[in-house]
Amino acid sequence: MTELTVADATSASIAKPATKPARPYFSSGPCAKPPGWDASKLAAEVLGRSHRSKLGKARLQYAIDLMRELLKLPDTHRIGIVPGSDTGAFEMAMWTMLGAREVTALAWESFGEGWVTDAVKQLKIEPTVVRADYGQLPDLNQIDWSNDVLFTWNGTTSGVRVPNGDWIPADREGLSFADATSAVFAYDLPWDKIDVATFSWQKVLGGEGGHGVLILGPRAVERLTEYTPAWPLPKVFRLVSKGALTEGVFKGETINTPSMLAVEDAIFALEWAKSIGGADGLIARSDANAAALDKIVAERDWLGHLAADLASRSKTSVCLTVEGADEALIKAMASALEKEGAAFDVAGYRDAPAGLRIWCGATVDTADIEALGPWLDWAYATAKAAA
Incomplete structure (x- = not known):
């Protein structure tokens, strides 16, 4: 198919492509389910059972064990399943550990x-706030690590990620708090540089929303047990009892009642990930998807990357610029694609510059990314003609 330029896209009506993505799920959360997923494949005997039953605890612990194995997480780090998705996990970390020293956000x-x-x-x-515009990173080498530092490893709404952990010093005084919800299972993360990490199953694993995962390194555990914040803590944030870490939280004894259906769904995704080579297999799939989308962008002069720097460009939540687009044009493109069943949920985040956002995480098939290109041509031409 001949690719469209900005000039001819508005003057030509093109036929709908013959081939649609087999699984047109490109949402950045909740994301596409793993290939082969079916609700009937979930362990039904767990549903309707108490999370505090022997079986319930065993399944929660199994999910934790699988995450540790796949992430190659050292024994020094604890993994807890907590309420409120990634937001709940990150706020739990903030409420329980901040205030001991100065903060940089x-x-x-x-x-x-x-x-x-x-x-x-x-x-x-009163944190020191270091900002950068959408699509850019600040100078990471200027961060004062005598402070606790809050940051997003992979910006789902901007398509920008930190390139690696080299900017985090091994001898840091403060704690590193990484909101890594679109990064875990998509990058080889340096766990020795991360004191607190949070994520949600709904991103790279394609699990259900509502549950967060909190990963604590030894320095974070030390902070929890030696520091008491000045503010009151809600029950669902309490990780310490009588000056000691509540270890049960990191052994499947959740603070509140989890959805065992969501847990079984996450286990399905984790077992699928293990079957394709674990974290390495997941990373390879994300890399292939991002490369396929890069090729689509390179072949079209009306498409671009919001994150211009390849080293800091997300390989999961890829944010694209569209020549001459405003919110109305993007809405028209996304609506046309959804109506045809060619792509769902590809409009950029509401607070981001007008553009497209294509999820390229591991649960998406590369063939579906490749099939998306001609449909983007069609949607762009259709929306421009109607404008």
Whole structure:
């Protein structure tokens, strides 16, 4: 198919492509289910059972064990399943550990800005705020690591990620708090540089929303047991009892009642991930999908990357610019694609610059990314003609 330029896209009506993505699920959360997923494949005997039963605890512990195995997480780090998705996990970390020293908050997309708001308006602390525009990173080498540092590893709403962990010093005084919800299972993360990490099953694993995962390194555990924040803690945030870490939280004894259906769904995804080579297999699939989308962008002069720097460009939540687009044009493109069943949920995040956002995580098949290109041509031409 002949690719469209900006000039001819508005003057030509093109036929609908013959081939649609087999699984047109490109949402950045909840994301596409793993290939082969079917609700009937979930362990039904667990449903309707108490999470505190022997079986319930065993399945929760199994999910934790699978995550540890796939992430190659050292024994020094604890893994807990907590309420409230990634947001709940990150806020749990903030509410229980901040206030012991000065704080630096990095913000280059909407969720980073959310953590700034929490720190300032809810916890009433005055962080040093380091900002960058959508599509860019600040100078990471200028961060003062005598402070605790809050940052987003992979900006889902901006398509920007930190390139690696080299900017985090091994001898840091403060703690590193990484909101890694679109990064875990998509990058080889340096766990020795991360004191606190949070994520949700709904991203790279394609699990259900509502549950977060909190990963604590030894320095974070030390902070929890030696420091008591000045503010009251909600019950669902309490990780310490009588000065000691509540170890049960990290052994499948959740603070509140989890959805065992969501847990079984996550186990399905984790077992699928193990079957394709674990974290390495997941990373390879994300890399292939991002490369396929890069090729689509390179072949079209009306498409671009919001994150211009390849080294800091997300390989999961890829945010694209569209020549001459405003919110109405993007809405028209996304609506046309959804109506045809060619692509679902590809409009950019509401607070981001007008553009497209294509999820390229491991649960998406590369062939579906490749099939998306001609449909983007069609949607762009259709929307421009109707404008």
